[in-house]
Amino acid sequence: MFSRDRWQEIFQTIYKNKLRTFLSGFTVALGIFIFIVLFGLGNGLKNTFKEFFLDDATNTFYLYAGRTSKPYKGFKANRRIEFKNDDLLDIQLNFPFYLERITPVITRSENVKYENESNQYTVRAVGPANQYMEKSIMMLGRYINATDVSEKNKNIVIGRKVAIDLFDQKNPIGKYVSMGSSAYKIVGVFQDAGGDNEERYIYMPYTTRQLIEKNNDKINEIVLSFRPEIGSFGALEFERKLRLFLKKKKSIDPTDTNGIFIRNVAEDLNRNQQFSNVLQLIVTFVGIGTLIAGIIGISNIMVFVVRERTKELGVRKALGASPRSVTAMILQESIFITLISGYVGMLTGILILNNLGLILEDYFIKNPYINISTAIFSSVILVIFGGIAGYIPAKRAASIKPIIALRDE
DSSP, X not given: OOOHHHHHHHHHHHHHTHHHHHHHHHHHHHHHHHHHHHHHHHHHHHHHHHHHHSSSOSSEEEEEEXXXXXXXXXXOTTOBOOEEHHHHHHHHHHOTTTEEEEEEEEEEEEEEEETTEEXXXXXXXXXXXXXXXXXXXXXXXXXXXXXXXXXXXOEEEEEHHHHHHHHTTSOOTTOEEEETTEEEEEEEEEEOTTOTTGGGEEEEEHHHHHHHTTTOOEESEEEEEEOGGGXXXXXXXXXXXXXXXXXXXXXXXXXOSSSEEEXXXXXXXXXXXXXXXXXXXXXXXXXXXXXXXXXXXXXHHHHHHHHHTHHHHHHHHHTTOOHHHHHHHHHHHHHHHHHHHHHHHHHHHHHHHHHHTTTTGGGTOOSOOOOHHHHHHHHHHHHHHHHHHHHHHHHHHHTSOHHHHHHOO
8 A cells, every 4th residue: 555654754764865775776777787788798699690690591501612632433632623514403303302492603703894984893603593592682673594594694683782883873774784805784683681792792694604614514612402391400411411422423532521512501500509599698697697796785785774774663663663564664665776776777778788789790799689578577586686685684673672673773
């Protein structure tokens, strides 16, 4: 039940003991503030991991050819391995259960010109599936398609930053740019969540690149995606079988760790997410330790408060105050200070996190945040334990006999 007199007493006590009240509140506010900031920084670290590893498809293998380190079947060591177009067909024919999409990648650097503008860009020769591997979003026009590949068309897709560099505010669709001794028609403009670097790429049909380079069938690397329904164990089995298949086809010693390299993005992602989760767990434990320190701090202060007010409590009991009313008064004051201070600490922490944004990006912390539900929950926990911290000394004070309390020095 609301008691106006009790609240007046609480405010009078707070006003008369400003320093004590400030120290009590500061301990609580600092505890919740540090917890929220640390937890938010942990989330910012996870944001960075997501940006690095979720920009491209996560059910992806990257296949690279290297040099052998062991002799095998009459071949000498240090033999250079190369991927060719028939490797794409063989993978499709032998792994239909696992395979979702596949694309070759041939990477070159080209000087690209349009009228008076020119710049150096990375040009990747790919197949249509590359759009899904890179999660490219078409802003204008279309992506490289099967017709471009089969007819070896000189069509290209440019990134958003390339369009800005060469065309400024003009629509680039249908325009021609020169690369080397050839002219290429722009059929699409894409954007990429990976940022400016990803949007400075140019894509063209891989068969067109091979035609330009003396009509060969060589491929730098192969990118493929597996069916998500096979799960992580299925992906590992696919990787194992694919490695053995390619080593057998290229006559590479099965025990040779070089020659063929496969990077499993899903495996890398799981490993890095586990690392990120461990870091946030550590940060959370530090934050919880801070909360506990705050609880201990307010408990010590409440013990001091009760000790300081021993005579006052003795007078109250001598005048007829019940032990319950004495306990309720101290407990109410403790919860009130804890609640207000915790609210201030929570709002301050959230405000700082919201204003950090990209300031800590160089330290791999991007857009730190904390869910409101988590912030409120941690504040409620601190208030509850703050109440308990006030209840214990209040209960002890209420049990003191008036005559003993009045003799206290």
